[in-house]
Amino acid sequence: EPLCRSGVWRFSELLPFAPPEKIVTIGEGQTPLIATDGVAKYVGTNPGTLFLEYEGMNPSGSFKDNGMTAAFTHAHMIGAKRAACASTGNTSASLALYCCSSKLMQAVIFIGSGKISYGKLSQALDYGALTIQIAGDFDDAMLRVQQVSKELGIYLVNSVNPFRLEGQKTIMFRVLESLDWQIPDWIVVPGGNLGNSSAFGKAFHELHALGLIDRIPRLAVINAAGANTLNSLYNDNGLRWNGGRPDQAIINKYYAGLDAASSKADTIASAIEINRPVNLMKCLRALDWCDGVVREVTDQQMLDAKAQVGANGFGCEPASAASVAGAKLLREQGVIAPSDRVVCILTGHQLKDPTATIAYHTTDQEEFNRVLGKRGVSRAAFANR
Numbered sequence: 001e002p003l004c005r006s007g008v009w010r011f012s013e014l015l016p017f018a019p020p021e022k023i024v025t026i027g028e029g030q031t032p033l034i035a036t037d038g039v040a041k042y043v044g045t046n047p048g049t050l051f052l053e054y055e056g057m058n059p060s061g062s063f064k065d066n067g068m069t070a071a072f073t074h075a076h077m078i079g080a081k082r083a084a085c086a087s088t089g090n091t092s093a094s095l096a097l098y099c100c101s102s103k104l105m106q107a108v109i110f111i112g113s114g115k116i117s118y119g120k121l122s123q124a125l126d127y128g129a130l131t132i133q134i135a136g137d138f139d140d141a142m143l144r145v146q147q148v149s150k151e152l153g154i155y156l157v158n159s160v161n162p163f164r165l166e167g168q169k170t171i172m173f174r175v176l177e178s179l180d181w182q183i184p185d186w187i188v189v190p191g192g193n194l195g196n197s198s199a200f201g202k203a204f205h206e207l208h209a210l211g212l213i214d215r216i217p218r219l220a221v222i223n224a225a226g227a228n229t230l231n232s233l234y235n236d237n238g239l240r241w242n243g244g245r246p247d248q249a250i251i252n253k254y255y256a257g258l259d260a261a262s263s264k265a266d267t268i269a270s271a272i273e274i275n276r277p278v279n280l281m282k283c284l285r286a287l288d289w290c291d292g293v294v295r296e297v298t299d300q301q302m303l304d305a306k307a308q309v310g311a312n313g314f315g316c317e318p319a320s321a322a323s324v325a326g327a328k329l330l331r332e333q334g335v336i337a338p339s340d341r342v343v344c345i346l347t348g349h350q351l352k353d354p355t356a357t358i359a360y361h362t363t364d365q366e367e368f369n370r371v372l373g374k375r376g377v378s379r380a381a382f383a384n385r
């Protein structure tokens with residue numbers, strides 16, 4: 001009976017690893033796909049063509065629950081008692097929620113210092129996760145949690161975990177279902193650790209191989225300009241999947257350059273403030289399967305897009321708005337046509353990260369400077385709308 005309430009497990013034939021009695025669900029994946037002409041106008045596509053997949057409506061407020069129910073179920077299958085992740089906040093909130101509602105495991109979370117929004121941190125604390133702040137950023141926390149979980153035998157639920165991606169495939173199943181299986185032209189998704197984009201590619205590849213769809217939508221992965229490893233590798237360095245043999249030298253050289261410059265990711269979209277995406281390879285494969293494109297957008301472009309999403313009756317956090325900002329950019333560049341049907345994924349709820357939103361709209365110059373001052377953001381675009 002609980003399976004009926006899950007927007008993930010009702011597709012269990014397409015993620016066939018879990019015996020029904022082991023499945024841990026909290027009713028994730030009941031998320032709407034909504035057409036919005038206000039946002040279509042902003043992006044520059046025709047009325048009726050722009051859809052928002054509202055993943056902020058999940059129980060923990062982000063798309064992470066789609067993958068967490070799958071990874072958590074697998075952890076339960078193998079008898080894990082503790083589960084860990086590094087997080088910019090949403091993975092940790094999701095893990096903490098599955099742990100405390102199921103009482104099956106203790107959550108152990110690693111966060112970078114000062115790198116998590118209060119909304120997300122407060123979730124982990126309320127849900128009773130063991131919360132460890134490390135000196136460093138997400139990339140450092142990711143390294144640390146991989147070492148610690150290996151040494152201590154703690155189950156790791158970051159999206160290096162393949163079961164996470166199995167669950168996240170269902171976001172695309174639901175998008176297609178909502179569109180009556182009329183394949184859209186574009187799926188536009190923010191790129192951080194690149195789990196979603198990898199999972200979406202796998203979803204379409206499998207649906208196509210099974211003969212359930214005859215065309216694969218194009219995938220657009222959108223980085224923040226301040227955390228643009230994928231965009232740099234893909235567009236500036238020509239890195240491609242290349243039949244499973246991407247040029248490792250390009251990747252090594254890029255990361256060596258980051259190390260040499262002690263370069264850290266830096267964006268207002270803290271959710272995707274990641275320089276070393278763990279799913280880089282899988283994402284390259286997804287881009288290959290889906291005739292994909294990669295772009296980066298500035299903090300200004302994300303915050304402007306976010307305000308438009310809000311003004312049209314939806315909410316999302318800054319990182320999520322990368323999808324809408326990216327769609328607008330691709331439309332301006334003529335890559336997306338006015339008649340194309342475009343699905344933008346809103347990955348996290350508006351209330352997750354109110355600090356940037358308030359700073360963007362405030363008339364208090366001090367508050368504006370504190371949060372956005374060094375980011376070259378102005379309010380003009382929204383004020384003149």
Ligand code: F0G
Nearest residue numbers: 087088090091192193194195196347348
């Ligand atoms: N959007 C939001 C709201 C996120 O929280 C994340 C990732 C992404 C997009 C990027 O997704 O990794 O699949 O490319 N947040 C992770 C976390 C890193 O720890 O919560 P991705």
